[in-house]
Amino acid sequence: MASSVSAWFNREEFLEVYNEIFSNDIKKQKHALGRIAVWKSRVPKLPIAIENTAALIRASVEHRQDATSGQTDWESNHKLRNLYGLALIRFINHITETKQNKVYARSLISIAKELGLPEWLIELRHSATHNKLPSLEIVCTAVDCSLNYLQENFWTKQIQREENQVYHDKPLKDFIRTMLIDYQQCQFELIQSKRRDGKQKLKQLLEGMRMILNETNPEFLSIILEEGYLIPSAEQLEALDIDPAELQSQNGLWLPDSLVQFWKPILLLLHTMKFTPVVVKNLMVMVCANDSESLPARLTAGWLMAILFSVNQANQMKDDQNSLYNTPCTLPWKSLVEQALKVPTKYPLHLALWLLTECEGHFQEKQQNHLLELINIYLSQNLTNSSLDIPNDTNGELTNGRGYHTVDDVIQNIQNSTQPESISTSLTSWEISTDINWENHSLGCVPYHKLSFSNLEFYDINDLPAKKRRMFDHYSEHQIAHADHSEVLYVL
Numbered sequence: 089m090a091s092s093v094s095a096w097f098n099r100e101e102f103l104e105v106y107n108e109i110f111s112n113d114i115k116k117q118k119h120a121l122g123r124i125a126v127w128k129s130r131v132p133k134l135p136i137a138i139e140n141t142a143a144l145i146r147a148s149v150e151h152r153q154d155a156t157s158g159q160t161d162w163e164s165n166h167k168l169r170n171l172y173g174l175a176l177i178r179f180i181n182h183i184t185e186t187k188q189n190k191v192y193a194r195s196l197i198s199i200a201k202e203l204g205l206p207e208w209l210i211e212l213r214h215s216a217t218h219n220k221l222p223s224l225e226i227v228c229t230a231v232d233c234s235l236n237y238l239q240e241n242f243w244t245k246q247i248q249r250e251e252n253q254v255y256h257d258k259p260l261k262d263f264i265r266t267m268l269i270d271y272q273q274c275q276f277e278l279i280q281s282k283r284r285d286g287k288q289k290l291k292q293l294l295e296g297m298r299m300i301l302n303e304t305n306p307e308f309l310s311i312i313l314e315e316g317y318l319i320p321s322a323e324q325l326e327a328l329d330i331d332p333a334e335l336q337s338q339n340g341l342w343l344p345d346s347l348v349q350f351w352k353p354i355l356l357l358l359h360t361m362k363f364t365p366v367v368v369k370n371l372m373v374m375v376c377a378n379d380s381e382s383l384p385a386r387l388t389a390g391w392l393m394a395i396l397f398s399v400n401q402a403n404q405m406k407d408d409q410n411s412l413y414n415t416p417c418t419l420p421w422k423s424l425v426e427q428a429l430k431v432p433t434k435y436p437l438h439l440a441l442w443l444l445t446e447c448e449g450h451f452q453e454k455q456q457n458h459l460l461e462l463i464n465i466y467l468s469q470n471l472t473n474s475s476l477d478i479p480n481d482t483n484g485e486l487t488n489g490r491g492y493h494t495v496d497d498v499i500q501n502i503q504n505s506t507q508p509e510s511i512s513t514s515l516t517s518w519e520i521s522t523d524i525n526w527e528n529h530s531l532g533c534v535p536y537h538k539l540s541f542s543n544l545e546f547y548d549i550n551d552l553p554a555k556k557r558r559m560f561d562h563y564s565e566h567q568i569a570h571a572d573h574s575e576v577l578y579v580l
Contacts, residue, residue: 095127095134106243109145110235117149136182137242143175144231144238151228165224172227173216179234180205180213204241206233264311267296272317275350276327294357301361309363313370318351319387336386341438343390352412355395359413365524366535368395368419375439376431389435393442396424400447421450425459432466441467 096102108120187199322332371392378385398412428440
C-alpha cells in the first residue's frame with residue numbers, strides 16, 4: 089500500500105492553523121497563512137478547500153489593513169473588489185468542478201443545490217465573471233458566506249477525522265496491555281503445569297508482539313516499562329516465590345533468576361529487533377528520575393543491570409547461562425556513565441560503579457580511577473578491591489591538594505592530558521549508531537522523540553522585542569562586514 093504524505097505535521101498543527109485562520113486577529117491570520125504556505129511546499133497539491141480558504145482570508149486581511157491605514161479611496165476599493173471577486177470565482181469553480189459529469193455539463197445551480205451553496209453565490213460569480221464587479225459590501229458578504237461554508241464542510245470534518253485517528257491509538261494501547269497480560273498468564277501456566285500447548289500460545293503472542301513492534305514500537309516500549317509488566321508489583325513477585333522485602337533490602341542490584349527468565353522471551357525479541365539500546369536508554373532515564381529506594385526503583389535498576397551485564401557478556405563472546413543474549417550490541421557506555429554520575433543517588437551510582445569496573449576499554453585508566461574515587465566519596469565507602477586500587481601521585485595526598493576529587497578535577501585532568509590519541513578517544517561524544525533504523529525517523533528529530541511543528545518556527549523580526557531586535561541587527565551587521573572582508577580577500 090502506498091503511503092500518503094500529509095501537509096501538516098500533526099493534529100496539533102492543523103488545529104492551531106484552524107483556530108488562527110478563523111479568528112478575527114490579523115496577526116494570527118497572517119501567521120496561519122504562512123503555515124499554509126509551508127504546507128504547500130510539503131506536498132504537490134493542497135486540498136482545494138484549504139487553498140480557497142487562504143485566498144479568501146488573504147483578501148479579507150488586506151481589506152482590514154487598508155481600512156486601518158486609512159486607504160479608502162476609489163483605487164483601493166477597486167483593488168479589493170478585484171481581489172475578493174477573483175477569490176470567490178476560484179472558490180465556486182473549484183467546488184462545483186468536483187460534481188461535474190464527464191459526459192455532459194451540469195448547471196451550476198443544480199450543483200450548488202446539491203452542495204448546499206446559496207443560489208445567489210452562483211449568480212454573483214456569473215456577474216463578476218461576465219459583467220461588472222459587485223459592490224464591496226456585497227462581495228464581503230459573499231466572502232463571509234463562503235468561509236462559513238468551508239469551515240462547516242471541510243475544516244470541522246477534517247478535525248473530526250483527525251480526532252478519530254487519535255482515538256484509534258487508545259484501543260491500540262489497550263490491545264498491547266491485553267497482550268502483555270495474556271503473556272503473563274501464559275508464563276504462569278507454563279510454570280505451574282508445564283503444558284506443551286502453552287508454548288504454542290506463547291509463540292503466537294510473541295509473533296503478535298513482533299508485528300506491533302514493526303509498526304508502533306514507541307507505544308509498546310513505553311507500555312512494557314510500566315508498573316505491572318516488566319516492573320512487577322509486590323503481588324506479582326510473590327506469585328514467582330520472590331520476597332519483595334528481601335529483594336529490596338539486598339545491597340546488590342541483581343534480580344532473581346525466576347524473574348529474569350519470566351520476561352526473557354520478550355527481552356530476547358526486543359534484542360533481535362535491535363531495540364535493546366532504546367530499552368537501556370528508557371531504563372536509565374527512569375532510574376535517574378526516581379531518587380527514592382522504593383521497590384519499583386529497585387526493580388528498574390535491577391533490569392538495567394541485567395541487560396547491561398548480558399550485553400557486555402555477549403560483546404565479549406562469553407557463554408553465560410545467566411545472560412539474556414548471545415549476540416553483540418552497541419551501547420553508548422560512556423554516555424551511560426556520565427548520565428548516572430549526574431544523579432549521585434544509590435542506584436545510579438551503583439550502576440556507574442559496575443560500568444567502570446566491568447566494561448573495559450571505554451575510559452583511560454587515570455580517568456577511570458578518578459571517577460571511581462568520586463563514586464567512593466559519594467557512596468562513603470572504601471573500595472579495597474585490588475581492581476579498584478587508586479594510584480596516589482603525591483604519597484598520600486591527591487593531586488588537587490584537597491584530599492578529594494570533584495567532577496571539575498576530572499574534566500581538568502582530561503583537558504591537561506598531553507596524549508593526542510587518548511584525548512581523541514576520551515573526549516569525543518560522538519559514536520556511530522548502527523542500532524537504529526533512521527528511515528523511520530524524521531530528519532533532524534531525535535529517535536523516538538516527538539518533534540513539534542513549532543520547533544523550527546520562523547519569526548518576523550518586527551514582532552521581536554526591541555532588545556532582541558537590536559541583537560539581531562548587530563549580528564546581521566557583523567555577518568555583512570565579515571562577508572565584505574571575505575570578498576576583498578578573494579579579489580586580492
